[in-house]
Amino acid sequence: MAGCALCPRACGAVREAGERGVCATGAEPVVSHVMLHEWEEPPLSGSVGSGAVFFPGCPLGCTYCQNHAISRSGAGDPLSEAELAQVFLGLQARGALNVNLVTPTHFAPAIRCAVRLARDAGLALPIVWNTSGYETVRAIRDNEGVVDVYLTDFKYADAALADALSHAPDYPRVALRAIHEMLRCTRPLSFDGAAREERLVSGVVVRHLVLPGHVEESCQALSVLCAEFGDAVRLSIMSQYTPQISEGSPVLDAFPELARRVTPEEYEAVLDHADALGFTDYYWQEGDPAQESFIPDF
Numbered sequence: 001m002a003g004c005a006l007c008p009r010a011c012g013a014v015r016e017a018g019e020r021g022v023c024a025t026g027a028e029p030v031v032s033h034v035m036l037h038e039w040e041e042p043p044l045s046g047s048v049g050s051g052a053v054f055f056p057g058c059p060l061g062c063t064y065c066q067n068h069a070i071s072r073s074g075a076g077d078p079l080s081e082a083e084l085a086q087v088f089l090g091l092q093a094r095g096a097l098n099v100n101l102v103t104p105t106h107f108a109p110a111i112r113c114a115v116r117l118a119r120d121a122g123l124a125l126p127i128v129w130n131t132s133g134y135e136t137v138r139a140i141r142d143n144e145g146v147v148d149v150y151l152t153d154f155k156y157a158d159a160a161l162a163d164a165l166s167h168a169p170d171y172p173r174v175a176l177r178a179i180h181e182m183l184r185c186t187r188p189l190s191f192d193g194a195a196r197e198e199r200l201v202s203g204v205v206v207r208h209l210v211l212p213g214h215v216e217e218s219c220q221a222l223s224v225l226c227a228e229f230g231d232a233v234r235l236s237i238m239s240q241y242t243p244q245i246s247e248g249s250p251v252l253d254a255f256p257e258l259a260r261r262v263t264p265e266e267y268e269a270v271l272d273h274a275d276a277l278g279f280t281d282y283y284w285q286e287g288d289p290a291q292e293s294f295i296p297d298f
Contacts, residue, residue, distance in 0.1 A: 007059035023106040025057035032076035043200040051096030084114035133175035140181040150182040157221040213257030235282035240289035
């Protein structure tokens with residue numbers, strides 16, 4: 001981290017000397033929240049919960065971020081690698097189905113060290129890398145042998161929309177290359193446990209969050225995923241978008257539809273497109289998850 005290039009931004013911040021990168025964090029790992037998360041995909045949460053460890057800051061910085069309370073800051077408790085390993089072991093003791101590392105990219109070297117320390121001390125849970133998908137191939141390659149499951153977003157196939165909402169016109173290209181590397185570095189999708197309480201232990205799950213007013217772009221994203229990966233990944237189509245953009249924001253001037261939730265009709269149109277593409281086994285959300293609030297109280 002002498003000149004940080006852990007994410008595709010490659011901002012060059014000297015984080016070891018206290019500079020904060022584009023991710024808004026320094027070099028020392030910081031944890032904002034630890035919980036048994038009940039609202040991940042079923043084989044990740046089960047009936048007990050996924051062992052979610054939320055890290056502050058984010059290399060991507062989407063304008064509509066659902067976790068903006070921590071993603072725009074470095075707020076949280078600084079932990080040594082040994083202390084972080086104890087957090088992982090504590091989640092195992094509480095019955096978590098896995099260790100779910102949420103937005104971990106900018107702390108990757110310390111996290112990998114902590115995982116190895118925890119493994120040496122008896123950690124037997126799958127390690128889940130929960131990411132925006134904005135990852136370098138090198139970063140994924142460095143995780144090989146440490147990460148068992150990738151829970152990655154594929155937010156956009158449209159570069160213009162990626163630029164407007166996440167300031168990352170290269171997102172589609174970067175995320176697709178990263179997913180290819182995730183598949184190379186992990187074992188195929190596999191589960192253990194009984195059918196009603198199965199646990200995902202390896203593989204790649206690709207999430208796509210449907211945005212209000214952008215059904216066409218969502219369908220485009222699913223078409224690209226189908227063409228690139230087919231059934232090699234497990235798709236998760238999400239309807240839980242919750243408006244987070246402040247009134248008066250220039251983003252709302254350009255995209256006023258982001259001030260509302262996704263309608264049932266919009267979501268159904270995206271699911272219909274997934275079916276038409278031939279996806280037969282994917283995760284989707286029932287009811288009104290935005291209203292139920294799938295966003296932890298940080």
